[in-house]
Amino acid sequence: MVYGAIASSALVLGALAGGRLQIPKRVLAAMLAFAAGALICALTFELFEDSYEKGGIWRAALGLLVGAIVFTLVSQRLDRWAEGDVEEDHGSEKLDVDAASADEAPSPASTTGVAGLALLAAVTLDGVPENVALGVSLGDDAAGVALLVAIFVSNFPEALVGSASMRTQGRSQRFILGTWTACAVLLTFAVVVGAGPLANASDETVSLPLAFAAGAVLASLADTLMPEAYEQGGPAVALSTAAGFVLSYFLATL
Secondary structure, eight states: OHHHHHHHHHHHHHHHHHHHSOOOHHHHHHHHHHHHHHHHHIIIIIIIHHHHHHHHHHHHHHHHHHHHHHHHHHHHHHHHHHHHHHHHHTHHHHTTSOHHHHTSOOOTHHHHHHHHHHHHHHHHHHHHHHHHHHHHGGGSHHHHHHHHHHHHHHHHHHHHHHHHHHHHTTOOHHHHHHHHHHHHHHHHHHHHHHHTTTTTOOHHHHHHHHHHHHHHHHHHIIIIIHHHHHHHHGGGHHHHHHHHHHHHHHHHTO
């Protein structure tokens, strides 16, 4: 429970910082790209590779495809939800504009807000099996501490960027902190499950959720996170992505 609370507290701290600080668009894009690089490393070496080693290629491939499909469906629902909120927020303003202004393109902030929701979904779908693995690894003190540090360091920038993106769309502080806190509670519970009921689970049982998380994260990167980072920050975000990957890999090899 203590390990889970420490790892998940980074989400709350990141949400507090991102929901209150004014972050320039290009800096936000660089941080989003950094988080994307960290997620690339996590899905490759901590999720899919582990799934393959525990359950074989067919289990890993099936779980990855299912995870990608589920995230894609969730992302489409989040897009419609965010677009509906934007239209509702600006409904009164549209009554005061002429027909020409009514046809103007939607604000870029709407896409940024969707990126925040997509990052929240990715952190949740990735974090549940990752924190279950943390719970399972508690029997090995060295491995447990290394994984704890890696999860904490990756959680903070992801929550910071996600909450800042939500704020650009006009989400309230209560909504931002509430959603990320709920995510933190869920991930803490996942550590408890990993240390308890799944501590002695077979490798084949653990393989599928790991691959599912890898597929969900991969879909989030291709669908929302990396396109959004490039749109807001330009080619320079490639360097931030590489930095996030290297740091995440370094922490994973501690």
